[in-house]
Structures are given as structure tokens and as C-alpha cells.
Amino acid sequence: MTHDSHQNRKNDHLRIALEDAGVQRPGQGNGLERYRFEHLALPELDLDRVDTACVLLGKRLRAPLLVGAMTGGTSEAGRVNRVLAEAAERCQVGFCLGSQRPMLEARGDVASTFQLRDIAPDTLILGNIGGIQLRNELDGRSLEQLAQAVGADGMMVHLNPLQEAVQPEGDRDWIGVIDAVGEAAARCYVPVLVKEVGAGLGPHTLRQLAATGIAGVETAGVGGTSWARIEALRHETRTPRAIAAHVLADFGTPTAESVVLAARAFPGRIVIASGGLRDGLEVAKCLALGATACAMAWPFLVAAQGGVEAVVTEIEGVIETLRIAMFLAGAPDLARLATVPLRQDAPRVIWHRSAEEDPA
Numbered sequence: 001m002t003h004d005s006h007q008n009r010k011n012d013h014l015r016i017a018l019e020d021a022g023v024q025r026p027g028q029g030n031g032l033e034r035y036r037f038e039h040l041a042l043p044e045l046d047l048d049r050v051d052t053a054c055v056l057l058g059k060r061l062r063a064p065l066l067v068g069a070m071t072g073g074t075s076e077a078g079r080v081n082r083v084l085a086e087a088a089e090r091c092q093v094g095f096c097l098g099s100q101r102p103m104l105e106a107r108g109d110v111a112s113t114f115q116l117r118d119i120a121p122d123t124l125i126l127g128n129i130g131g132i133q134l135r136n137e138l139d140g141r142s143l144e145q146l147a148q149a150v151g152a153d154g155m156m157v158h159l160n161p162l163q164e165a166v167q168p169e170g171d172r173d174w175i176g177v178i179d180a181v182g183e184a185a186a187r188c189y190v191p192v193l194v195k196e197v198g199a200g201l202g203p204h205t206l207r208q209l210a211a212t213g214i215a216g217v218e219t220a221g222v223g224g225t226s227w228a229r230i231e232a233l234r235h236e237t238r239t240p241r242a243i244a245a246h247v248l249a250d251f252g253t254p255t256a257e258s259v260v261l262a263a264r265a266f267p268g269r270i271v272i273a274s275g276g277l278r279d280g281l282e283v284a285k286c287l288a289l290g291a292t293a294c295a296m297a298w299p300f301l302v303a304a305q306g307g308v309e310a311v312v313t314e315i316e317g318v319i320e321t322l323r324i325a326m327f328l329a330g331a332p333d334l335a336r337l338a339t340v341p342l343r344q345d346a347p348r349v350i351w352h353r354s355a356e357e358d359p360a
């Protein structure tokens with residue numbers, strides 16, 4: 001793919017994601033709507049002492065929250081990255097770069113659109129590259145160099161076979177990606193995590209990934225931004241692939257299910273919940289379902305159109321909602337939140353992370 005067509009595609013993605021047009025939650029939702037906390041009218045806690053802080057990959061965060069991977073590589077993308085990274089630094093939450101693939105193509109000054117340490121010196125920053133690029137062009141050592149080039153604390157490898165399958169210019173051969181992930185995780189000195197981009201990680205994939213030395217996963221489950229739908233809208237005419245993209249808009253594992261499965265498959269490792277998380281209550285639910293942290297992409301992209309202050313307000317809103325939800329659920333800190341049972345509306349059972357049956 002040429003540098004220019006990659007830039008056009010990145011700009012298309014930003015534009016279509018912002019226009020929405022059914023790109024958000026095109027199907028059943030993310031599955032979290034079925035879960036609820038028991039409300040404690042006698043919480044016996046001081047709200048001001050509820051502690052949302054955590055340490056992730058060696059960095060202290062005010063809350064287990066990251067701005068999800070989105071962009072880089074064009075001047076517009078660079079502008080969005082700077083707004084998001086500055087807000088992340090101010091709020092002390094994590095920040096994920098979008099795919100660094102343009103840096104591999106090394107034409108023009110694309111690296112600067114990913115270099116944000118001048119405005120985000122203390123932020124947890126995760127780099128990003130596709131599983132296909134990892135297999136075709138990189139090894140553990142060069143993955144590490146990609147992290148070092150942007151001062152990242154870890155690297156995310158994204159898996160997007162559905163998106164690639166319905167893209168006019170997509171990669172269709174996915175053989176050997178799991179071996180590339182395993183080798184990179186074994187050789188790379190910075191932590192390697194693996195994520196989907198909105199179709200989720202199901203049980204079989206999680207088992208394959210758990211057998212490697214990766215530091216963790218990000219679910220990016222069904223129920224939020226649909227990449228099949230974004231690609232469908234990039235097709236200008238009704239082609240067979242455009243039809244497939246519409247049909248498969250919500251194909252995959254919903255976020256709630258992916259989080260539960262990932263927490264089981266990765267005990268002691270990092271599980272970042274994502275895929276359609278839109279507020280602090282959904283974040284709280286994911287943490288109670290076993291996630292270590294949560295990422296939100298699209299809501300912060302929308303906020304970024306209003307500048308740094310607008311993103312800061314959204315992030316603070318998520319943290320404040322999380323704090324109040326913890327208070328009302330009787331959890332003074334994140335360790336306790338992870339043990340709080342969630343009620344599942346239908347069928348009427350109580351899900352509990354350790355017991356998996358009604359603890360009462």
C-alpha cells in the first residue's frame with residue numbers, strides 16, 4: 001500500500017467514525033446492560049476516601065482508564081493525538097497510540113505525529129502495530145525499537161481479521177500471526193499486549209494467546225465502534241465485500257462476555273476491557289467482572305473535536321461516575337470492587353467472579 005493511500009484511509013476512518021452513521025452499536029449492545037450492582041443505601045463509606053487509583057505497567061494512574069488506540073500518521077491524526085495525550089497527562093490516565101504502521105513505511109515526517117512525550121512525560125503510553133505487520137515486517141527486537149521511538153511503556157498488537165477481510169485493500173492471509181505474537185512476546189523487552197479492534201476476543205483466541213508470554217489483552221468487544229460498518233461506508237458502490245461488511249457489522253464476541261472469558265484465561269495478567277464502554281458505570285461493571293483496567297476510544301475522539309478541556313471533562317466524568325458507583329456498591333478501592341457481585345437481569349442469576357453462583 002502506498003503512503004498516500006494509507007493516509008487517505010486513516011483520514012476516512014476518522015471522518016466516518018465521527019459522522020457515526022450507525023457505526024456505533026449497530027447490533028445488540030455490549031452485553032453490560034444485563035448486569036447491575038446491588039445499590040447500598042447504607043454504604044458505610046466516606047465518598048471522599050473512595051480510592052480509584054492503581055498502578056498499571058509500572059505507572060501510577062488516578063483510575064484504571066486509558067484513552068483507546070486510534071490514530072497517528074497524518075497531520076490531522078497528529079493534532080488529535082496531541083489533544084488526547086495532553087488530556088491523559090492532566091487526568092493521569094493511560095493513552096494508546098493508533099497503529100504505527102506509517103512509521104514502518106518511513107516516508108515523510110510521520111514519526112512526529114506519534115511522539116508525545118514532550119506533552120505527556122509521565123503518562124502511561126502504549127504503542128500499536130497490526131498482527132499482520134508484526135508477522136511480515138517485525139521481530140521482537142524491532143517491535144522494541146518501535147516502542148522506543150515513541151517512548152512507549154508497552155506495545156499493543158492489534159488483530160483485525162474482520163476489518164481486513166471487508167476492506168478493499170485488506171490483508172487476507174492470516175496464517176502465522178499467532179507464532180509471530182509468541183516470538184515477539186518472548187524476545188521483546190517491553191511488555192506486549194494483544195487487542196482486537198471491536199469484534200472481541202473469544203474463548204479459542206484467548207486460549208491461543210494465553211499460551212504465549214504476552215503481558216495481557218484488551219478485549220475490544222462487540223458493542224461499540226464497528227469496523228465492519230466503517231469499512232462498509234468506505235465502499236462507494238454496492239460490491240460483494242460492501243454487502244459482507246454490512247451483514248457482519250456486529251459479528252464477534254460482545255464486550256461483557258469477552259471480559260469474563262479474558263479474566264478467566266489471564267489470571268494474574270492484564271485484562272483491559274473495551275468495546276463500546278461509554279461511561280464510568282460501564283467501567284465499574286467491567287472492573288467487577290474481572291478487568292484490570294478499561295479503555296474508551298470513540299467517546300474521547302468525539303470530545304477531542306472540542307479541544308483538551310472537553311476531553312478532560314469527559315475523562316473526569318468517567319472517573320467521578322466510577323468513584324460514585326464504587327461508593328454505592330460498597331467498594332472503598334479497586335481490590336474490593338473486583339469482589340463485588342453483579343446481578344444479571346436475565347436469566348435471573350447472580351454472577352460472582354470467585355464462586356460463579358449466588359454467594360448469598
Ligand SMILES: Cc1cc2nc3c(=O)[nH]c(=O)nc-3n(C[C@H](O)[C@H](O)[C@H](O)COP(=O)(O)O)c2cc1C
Nearest residue numbers: 068069070098099158197220224225276296297298
Ligand atoms: C477512529 C478510530 C481509529 C482506530 N484505530 C485503531 C488503531 O490504529 N489500532 C487499534 O488497535 N485500534 C484502533 N481503533 C480501535 C479502538 O482502539 C477500539 O478497540 C475500538 O474502537 C472499540 O472501542 P470504542 O467502542 O470505545 O471505540 C480505532 C478506533 C477508532 C474509533
